[in-house]
Amino acid sequence: MSCPICARDADPKYTPFCSRRCADVDLAKWLNGSYAIPAAVTDVDEDGETGQDEVARQ
Numbered sequence: 001m002s003c004p005i006c007a008r009d010a011d012p013k014y015t016p017f018c019s020r021r022c023a024d025v026d027l028a029k030w031l032n033g034s035y036a037i038p039a040a041v042t043d044v045d046e047d048g049e050t051g052q053d054e055v056a057r058q
């Protein structure tokens with residue numbers, strides 16, 4: 001199975017995605033499509049460990 005976001009191999013931990021980052025990207029797509037919330041969700045980069053705390057800091 002491959003990640004629907006970047007097509008790399010999926011990580012069982014984040015199935016069907018390869019990483020937390022891709023899972024967040026997908027979630028953000030859904031959220032943006034449904035609720036059009038501010039862009040705080042998009043600031044997830046290299047380490048893939050950011051998320052909620054990014055929102056809190058803004």
Ligand SMILES: [Zn+2]
Nearest residue numbers: 003006018022
């Ligand atoms: Zn991916």
